[in-house]
Amino acid sequence: ATGEPVANANDDPLPSWNKCAARTDILDFVACATDADCPNFIPPAERIAVFDNDGTLWCEQPVYVQMQFVFDRVRQQAAQHPEWKTAEPFAAVLRHDIKALAAAGEKGMLQLLAATHTGMTTADFEQIVTQWLATARHPKFDRPYTELVYQPMLEVLAFLRSKGFKAYIVSGGGIEFMRPFTERVYGIPPEQVIGSSGKLKYELRDAEPVLMRLAELDFVDDKTGKPVGIQKLIGRRPVFAFGNSDGDYEMLRWTTAGKGSRIGLIVHHTDAEREYAYDRDSHVGRLARALDEAPDRGWSVVDMRRDWKTIFPPVAK
Amino acid sequence: ATGEPVANANDDPLPSWNKCAARTDILDFVACATDADCPNFIPPAERIAVFDNDGTLWCEQPVYVQMQFVFDRVRQQAAQHPEWKTAEPFAAVLRHDIKALAAAGEKGMLQLLAATHTGMTTADFEQIVTQWLATARHPKFDRPYTELVYQPMLEVLAFLRSKGFKAYIVSGGGIEFMRPFTERVYGIPPEQVIGSSGKLKYELRDAEPVLMRLAELDFVDDKTGKPVGIQKLIGRRPVFAFGNSDGDYEMLRWTTAGKGSRIGLIVHHTDAEREYAYDRDSHVGRLARALDEAPDRGWSVVDMRRDWKTIFPPVAK
Ligand SMILES: [Ca+2]
Ligand SMILES: [Ca+2]
Structure with a gap:
């Protein structure tokens, strides 16, 4: 995945898309936004597009990628923490007990995040994430997670970029879990990534300044937090939003x-064969209200199975 | 002020600068950073420059511009708040009692900020700031505050921009107090402004989504907060930093x-005639430790009186 479309962008900027309403909506919106004679022209500085990440740009099943990272890190660190064998929620992770984990709830999740995401410098965390992403593989597709990005969405990102749009990720995931790969995989630089975060602390270590990751939640970039995160980091309202839940x-x-002129789009996961099919009852990426209100609000819904010719980029040779 | 240099940038990108060590350091740094054959070449994506605002890009004396905004807003709102006549710190503002204000300390300042900066939507606050900036004038120079930006610094911003640098403001001032003018005045868009902030809340008003400004501090972007703010919003370490205190x-x-390759620079206010002269003992923009350590740390110090041919842009015709 390089963030560039497979086919020649001059022919068709969205070659992995079948003809469908969402594709037409995107093309029409961009055509008008970039045409100075169109009443819906948008000056380049205001061409801000926001994309959810999990389930919108990359695969979020069977569990969020960052959750799998947490599990793997707990197992890797377990040798240094013999007490985890009997202490929940760590013990649940070690014995692969999904039910006990669910029972540990949000409090358990915060304990796991604290143990795996904090107490190190930002530079050390970046390295840990980078190394994990280089080796971890998806259980169903047996490919690195960074290859399980949606080819049709890479084409949308590249198309928008070619038309002077600035694309941001606005995700409930950890901001510093995403930044190590978004530039390489999506063409989105770290300064265009918005996510959940813990507090940071500047301090000196051996007379060198570092930023320590503290075990204190700073911001949750989900639901009503997403417009807040957009305001905090961008400071202006987007014109283009793409989500999935x-x-x-x-x-x-x-x-x-x-x-x-504005556009809202939703990826609907309808493809149990090539990816996953889920919406209202999913434990991950639940989609109900946004789907129900989409027609009245004018949001376009992408039917993954019907609208996308391919799901993932071809396997690198 | 348009963010563009007065003279032809092809002749001299910094025409308002006299020949001096800081000017040479900037030119040498940028020449090497943009020369692929130089060992200190910096890829375009990593050309992140950070600028303090008060006292670095615009005048911060006799009080911070945002403080003057607070005072003016308290006086404008006083008719709706008869209780302020006798309640500190509001009464101190109304009777122009600087001593009582200082005595009210940080707690008093937070009360004034809450009364003038919160309880409205982000859109309403933007309009209030824009209107104030359009009419308020500096007591000494009798010009709008947005004209009291430093012409030599506008040239540095334009020069960096022309060389593929992305310039951010990293200020202790309020992020949404700056965003309404930074694009027009400095050429810096809202998404490249980092500052102090209060918490925001998404809610519906007459079925329309708004972001309310809450009377709860979210982040203080000063001192050790500046590297933290840089990490939160940019996610990568700058190569160029310019401050004054x-x-x-x-x-x-x-x-x-x-x-x-990195460069650090400091504006030293040495010009009592054309602007102000202050450092160690100033109540605003105190500069002592950074000045003392500058030689050992290789930071360039700009002597405003000696190094800058002009301070402010010419008065618009
Ligand atoms: Ca999602
Ligand atoms: Ca300053």
Whole structure:
């Protein structure tokens, strides 16, 4: 995955898309936004596009990639923590007990995040994530997670970039879990990544300044947090929003309620064969309200099975 | 002020600068950073420059511009708040009692900020700031504050931009107090502004989504907060940092401690005639430690009186 479309962009900027309403909506929106004679022209500085990450740009099943990272890190660190064998929620991870993990709830998740994401410098964490992403493989597809990005979405990102749009990721995932790979995989630089975060602390180590990752939550970039995160980091309202779950509902509302031309889009996971099929009842990426309100709000829904010719980029030779 | 240099950038990108060590350092740094054959070449994506605002890009005396905004807003709102006549710190503002204000300390300042900066939507606050900036004038220079930006610094910003650098403001001032003018005045878009902030809340008003400004501090972007703010919003270490006070000390340390080619610069206010002269004992923009350590740390110090041909842009016709 390089963030560039497979086919020649001059022929068709979205070659992995079948002809469908969402594709037409994207092409029409961009054509008008970049045409100075169109009443819906958007000045380049205001061409801000926001994309959810999990389930919108890359695969989020059977569990969020960052969750798998947490599990793997707990197992890797277990030798240095013999007490984890009997202490929940760590013991549940070690014995692969999904039920006990679910029972540990949000409090358990925060304990796991603290143990695996904090107490090190930002530079050390970046290295840990980078190394894990280089070796971890998806259980169903047996490919690195960074190859399980959606080829049709890479084409949308490249198309928008070629038309002067600035694309941001706005994800409930950890901001510093994403930044190590978004530039290489999506063509999105770290400064265009918005996510959940813990508090940081500047301090000196051997007279060198470092930023320590503290075990204190700073910001949750999900649901009503998404418009807040957009305001905090971008400071202006997007014109283009793409999500896949009810966690994106407020981001879609916030984006499409703005004055002038706006577009909201939703990836609907309908392809049990090539990827996964899920919506209302999924433990991950639950999609109900946003799907129900999409027609009235004018949001385009992508039917993954029907609208996408391919799901993932070809395996690198 | 348009963010563009007055003279032809082909002749001299910094025409308002006299020949001096800081000017040479900037030109040498940028020449090497943009020369692929230079050992200190910096890839375009990593050309991140950070600038303090108050006292580095615009005048911060006799009080911070945002403080003057607070005072003016309290006076404008006083008719709706008869209780302020006798309640500190509001009464102190109304009777122009600087001593009582100082005595009210940080707690008093937070009360004033809450009363003038919160309880409205982000859109309403933007409009309030824009209107104030359009009419308020500096007591000494009798010009709008947005004209009291430093012409030599506008030239540095334009020069860096022309060389593929992305310039960010990293200020202790309020992020949404700056965003309404930075694009027009400095050529810096809202998404490249980092500052202090209060918490925001997404809610519906008459079925329309808004972001409310809450009376709860979210982040203080000063001193050790500056490297933290840089990491939160940019996610990579800058290569170029320009400040003017000890509030920028940690930002200068963080920037210049990075691997490869880095540059740190300090504006020293030495011009009592054309602007103000202050450093160690100033109540605003105190500069002591960063000045003392500059030689050992290789930071360039700009002597405003000696190094700058002009201070402010010419008065618009
Ligand atoms: Ca999602
Ligand atoms: Ca300053």
